[in-house]
Amino acid sequence: MKILSLRNRPLNISGRMIGAVQLGVLAACIVVLVPMGLAGYHLSRNKVLFFSGALFISLAVAVHLSPYFPTLTDFLPSLSSSSQSSSSSSSSTLVLLQNRDSCISLLHRIQWMHHQTPNLNLSHSWSWVLSDEDVIACDFQKIGRKDAGDLLSGSWVVIAGDSQTRFFTLSLLDLILVEDEMLSVRGDLFKRHSDYHLDVDRLGLRIDFIWAPYETNLTQLVGELSKNQSFPDVLVMGSGLWHMLHITNSTDYAESLEGLASSMAPFVASVRVPDLGSVSSSSQPHLFWLGMPMLISSMLNTEEKKEKMTNVTQFAYVRGLRSANLLPPNGPFVLLDMQSLSENCGVRCTEDGMHYDGVVYEAAVHIMLNALLIQSQQKL
Incomplete structure (x- = not known):
């Protein structure tokens, strides 16, 4: 223009x-x-x-x-323009600070569309609910490869957790990398129970995936980062599925998350502005928690999973997460609500009742990137 x-x-x-x-x-x-x-x-x-x-x-x-x-502003257009610009900037900043938390809370207002391809396969697509005036006002957007690269340029992104976070990492890389760069990623990233590191030199971007299926693994990782005073710009964590399958104790899960929340103190350096919410400092990492997806017991691939990973057990684990001071208003992590995303996409979006089609993790990636824009007060 x-x-x-x-x-x-x-x-x-x-x-x-x-x-x-x-x-x-x-x-x-x-x-x-x-x-x-x-x-x-x-x-x-x-x-x-x-x-x-x-x-x-x-x-x-x-x-x-x-x-x-003629009026004074006719003789001095620059004065009028400057005044209007200053007023508009001040007003927009105030509105942004007031509405930031409310916009983040609307990020999961997503609707799903299911399409049958010519070869009778089923594909899925999503968009924000544009019939919601509040969602429209927040101006969420699907972020393209170039803009995603610009947003994360020069950053260090750490993603730690179980297989859900591994799929999330794959979706993030698929958005940022070009086709040639993606050729070797999938095989290396999905080596069983392993870490993965990638430097995207053209963006100055460093991405680390840390295999950490238990909450104690995450707490240990946070302790190492804090000890070294080496904090990533973006930290995404998620766990629960392994604990649910192998320990099956929601109380122990909640206590482990409380220990993780306590270890996050060095990461949190926010400044509280009365009545305007929390304003992040430039040095504070952006923290996200990748929630567990909806589990469909009848589709799980082992009898042990069907027995232990029930809807009742999952509800207790979600309640443990909510009480552990990891999520707002008392915790520092923004929730990437995989349960909501997977439940809305439905049974047609999973083959094993636990891991979902890539488009579901893609939606979670775009939610995170829009939250980053809101937190950093940027606009594409």
Whole structure:
């Protein structure tokens, strides 16, 4: 879009207007000064009547002459523009601070569309619910490869957890990397129970996936980062599935998460502004928690999973997460709600009742990137 500057435009004041102004001043002298002089001569003994008459005549003349006088902003467009810009900037910043938390809470307002391909396969797509006025006001957007690269350029991103976070990492890389760069990623990233590291030199971007299926693994990772005073710009964590399968104790899970929350103190360096919410400092990592997806017991691939990973057990684990001071209002992590995303996409989006089609993790990635834009007060 080409913006035309007002600086190169001549002020629209012609000789005819100047002549009109001169004639108006002359008329004012005749219409105002002469009657006022006569009134003063005859009404010198009644000063109240004199000044009332003078004021009436002056106002009448001013009303008739005002169309001939340009406003101050016509002579000083830059002053008007600067004032409006400053006012708009100040107002928009205030609105942003006031609405930031509410916009983040609306990020999961997503609707799913299911399409049958010509070969009778089923594909899925998603969008934000654009019939919701609040969602429209937040201006969420699917972020393209270039913009995603620009947003994360020069950053260090750490993603730690179980297989869900591994799929999330794959979706993030699939968005950022070009096709040639993705050729070797999938095989290396999905080596069983292993870490993965990638440097994207063209973006100055470093991405680390840390295999950490238990909450104690995550706490240990946080301790190592804190000890080294080496904090990533973006930290995504998620766990619960392994604990649910191998330990199956929601109380122990909640206590382990509370220990993780306590270990996060060095990561949290926010400044609280009264009535405007939390404003992140430039050095504070952006923290996200990847929640567990909806589990469909009948589709799980082993009898042990069907027995232990039930809806009742999952509900208890989700309740443990909510009580562990990891998520707002008392915790530092923004929730990437995989349960909501997977449940809304439905049974058609999974083959094993636990891991979902890539489009579900893609939606979670875009939610995170939009949250980053909101937190950092940026606009693409």
